[in-house]
Amino acid sequence: MTVPFYVAPEQVMKDRAEYAQKGIARGRSLVATIYRDGVLIVADNPSRSLHKISEIYDRIAFAGVGKYNEYDQLRVAGVRHADTKGYAFSREDVDARSLANLYAQHLGNVFTHEMKPLEVEILVAELAAVPGNDQLYHIAYEGTITDEERFAVLGGEAEPIAERMEQAWRSDWSLGEALRAAVAALAGPDRTLGPSHLEVAFLSRENGRRAFRRLTEAELVTLLEEQPTDGRQDGAGQDAASGGAEAAPGSSGTGSASSSGASGRGTAR
Amino acid sequence: MPLPLFSPAEDPGPDFKALLRRTGLAVPTTPLPGASTTGPRDPLGSATGQSPSTFMHGTTVVALRFAGGIVMAGDRRATEGYSIAHRAMEKVFPGDRWSAVAIAGVAGPAVEMVRLFQVQLEHYEKVEGLSLSLEGKANQLAQMVREHLPMAMQGLAVVPLFAGYDHRRQTGRIFTYDVTGGHYEETDFQATGSGGRDARTTIKLGYREGLSRDEAIDLAIEALFEAADEDAGTGGPDLVRGIYPLVAVVDADGYVQLEDSDVAARFESLIARKRKERPGGMSSGGELR
Numbered sequence A: 001m002t003v004p005f006y007v008a009p010e011q012v013m014k015d016r017a018e019y020a021q022k023g024i025a026r027g028r029s030l031v032a033t034i035y036r037d038g039v040l041i042v043a044d045n046p047s048r049s050l051h052k053i054s055e056i057y058d059r060i061a062f063a064g065v066g067k068y069n070e071y072d073q074l075r076v077a078g079v080r081h082a083d084t085k086g087y088a089f090s091r092e093d094v095d096a097r098s099l100a101n102l103y104a105q106h107l108g109n110v111f112t113h114e115m116k117p118l119e120v121e122i123l124v125a126e127l128a129a130v131p132g133n134d135q136l137y138h139i140a141y142e143g144t145i146t147d148e149e150r151f152a153v154l155g156g157e158a159e160p161i162a163e164r165m166e167q168a169w170r171s172d173w174s175l176g177e178a179l180r181a182a183v184a185a186l187a188g189p190d191r192t193l194g195p196s197h198l199e200v201a202f203l204s205r206e207n208g209r210r211a212f213r214r215l216t217e218a219e220l221v222t223l224l225e226e227q228p229t230d231g232r233q234d235g236a237g238q239d240a241a242s243g244g245a246e247a248a249p250g251s252s253g254t255g256s257a258s259s260s261g262a263s264g265r266g267t268a269r
Numbered sequence B: 001m002p003l004p005l006f007s008p009a010e011d012p013g014p015d016f017k018a019l020l021r022r023t024g025l026a027v028p029t030t031p032l033p034g035a036s037t038t039g040p041r042d043p044l045g046s047a048t049g050q051s052p053s054t055f056m057h058g059t060t061v062v063a064l065r066f067a068g069g070i071v072m073a074g075d076r077r078a079t080e081g082y083s084i085a086h087r088a089m090e091k092v093f094p095g096d097r098w099s100a101v102a103i104a105g106v107a108g109p110a111v112e113m114v115r116l117f118q119v120q121l122e123h124y125e126k127v128e129g130l131s132l133s134l135e136g137k138a139n140q141l142a143q144m145v146r147e148h149l150p151m152a153m154q155g156l157a158v159v160p161l162f163a164g165y166d167h168r169r170q171t172g173r174i175f176t177y178d179v180t181g182g183h184y185e186e187t188d189f190q191a192t193g194s195g196g197r198d199a200r201t202t203i204k205l206g207y208r209e210g211l212s213r214d215e216a217i218d219l220a221i222e223a224l225f226e227a228a229d230e231d232a233g234t235g236g237p238d239l240v241r242g243i244y245p246l247v248a249v250v251d252a253d254g255y256v257q258l259e260d261s262d263v264a265a266r267f268e269s270l271i272a273r274k275r276k277e278r279p280g281g282m283s284s285g286g287e288l289r
Helices: A009-026 A068-088 A096-113 A158-168 A175-187 A217-225 A231-263 B016-023 B107-128 B134-147 B196-206 B213-230 B260-277 B282-286
Strands: A030-035 A038-044 A053-057 A060-066 A120-126 A135-139 A145-148 A151-154 A198-204 A212-214 B056-058 B061-066 B069-074 B078-080 B083-086 B092-096 B099-106 B158-166 B171-177 B183-186 B189-192 B246-251 B254-257
Touching: A009 A060, A030 A060, A030 A120, A030 A158, A030 A175, A038 A060, A038 A120, A038 A175, A053 A068, A053 A198, A053 A212, A053 B107, A060 A068, A060 A151, A060 A198, A068 A096, A068 A120, A068 B016, A068 B107, A096 A120, A096 A135, A096 A145, A120 A151, A135 A151, A145 A151, A151 A158, A158 A175, A175 A198, A175 A217, B016 B107, B061 B099, B061 B158, B061 B171, B061 B196, B061 B213, B069 B092, B069 B099, B069 B158, B069 B213, B092 B107, B092 B134, B092 B246, B092 B254, B099 B107, B099 B134, B099 B246, B107 B134, B107 B158, B134 B158, B134 B171, B134 B183, B158 B189, B158 B246, B171 B189, B189 B196, B196 B213, B213 B246, B213 B260
Parallel strands: B069 B171
Antiparallel strands: A030 A038, A030 A151, A038 A198, A053 A060, A060 A120, A120 A135, A135 A145, A198 A212, B056 B078, B056 B099, B061 B069, B061 B189, B069 B246, B078 B083, B092 B099, B099 B158, B158 B171, B171 B183, B246 B254
């Protein structure tokens, strides 16, 4: 009779976390940020057909990094969940929070019970009816769910990108401003990301019932070349901005906690 | 509701109906127990107005092609036997951004079929990442009508009309259906429902190749007006309550439903024209009531 070797649960979790992190770090990163009219998601993705960002429902978008087949399966499950829920109840009953919770439970379950953890990090974004209530849920490979207030960075190089976003971030910025900042943050100081290496989509209150739309390459070129406008025109949003800033340190705290956790994870929760 | 994850062998793919069956949410379309004692009725009865049913049913819908797309229009009346059940019923719906579907037949299953059809088209588009071809959409609807056949044999028939803009051919296309799920492409125009015959005749007389968008809308409106004039199950413009037939246009820019004020103005000019054509008719019983 063979006796299995004893492996400490701590070691098991650590190994799995390391395995998942390595898988995620092999892929390219992604940034999502709230802007004036909704949520902008920018991914470093040279492929035209294998999307990292997609539509889930009228006001909900999905983005994933890591292993394509794994997050794509989660994306399809999300579409299925949202469509059946909207069909059984009503379109307005479909919300991002419950979907994000389901994803978190699934990822957590796989992480603790299966041989191999999922090598993905995903984002669920929901557009609110009014500015200021847009939601970003960042779910890590082991099921940790973070509610981001301003922006979310997914992927292996999350920390330096998040720092660059932190410096550039302004409340109430326009689509073009947010896009240029996100692209610069993704690219870093040493390289430039052209439109052919970007996948960009946004949820906007201007888009009607289905708020999700992809930016075409031509639109991207125009927006990236646009001259940066003076930020002082956003005086109207200052009140909301200071209100957001009250909450911001806490949120950036949790944000950096999750990204630092991703780089050097000792505990699995 | 759990997260619907399937093994590759059991995956329903982009088919929303299959997904509903897998998750146990599908509505059964089997015949109602006990209903067979009344015997099968004329399956087209409720759609053609042959046998007045006690179920609510919708009435005249038309579709016609113009140079850059299609126009679809439907009256607003729903009847229950010989009484009016609804005055503001909607019978023309967007299928998705590039197509329109109109219904004639029993209202309950018809509206439900449209709802399922709309979700199916959007579901496919989201799961697959691209939209179905117009022909694919027409086929999907045909399958739904075919599945509904047992109910249709009990008198609960649903007969849709489907039209849309085909991006590959760069033209509008119209498909008609029968209760068995057979679907046929029409070259220029079609109308179904109890007033369909009168509407079709009106369009036939006014139709020519290469109509403009405005001409096509006016022709559809005239067809509905004539159908309401001849058929008890079809409602005309309700000037008192301000309820007008729904008119939708699908062209290369997508589905647009016309504003009520626009439709009202077109009806007014139509009525004015008809009055001018018979100036002496008013006092001798030709009055529009």
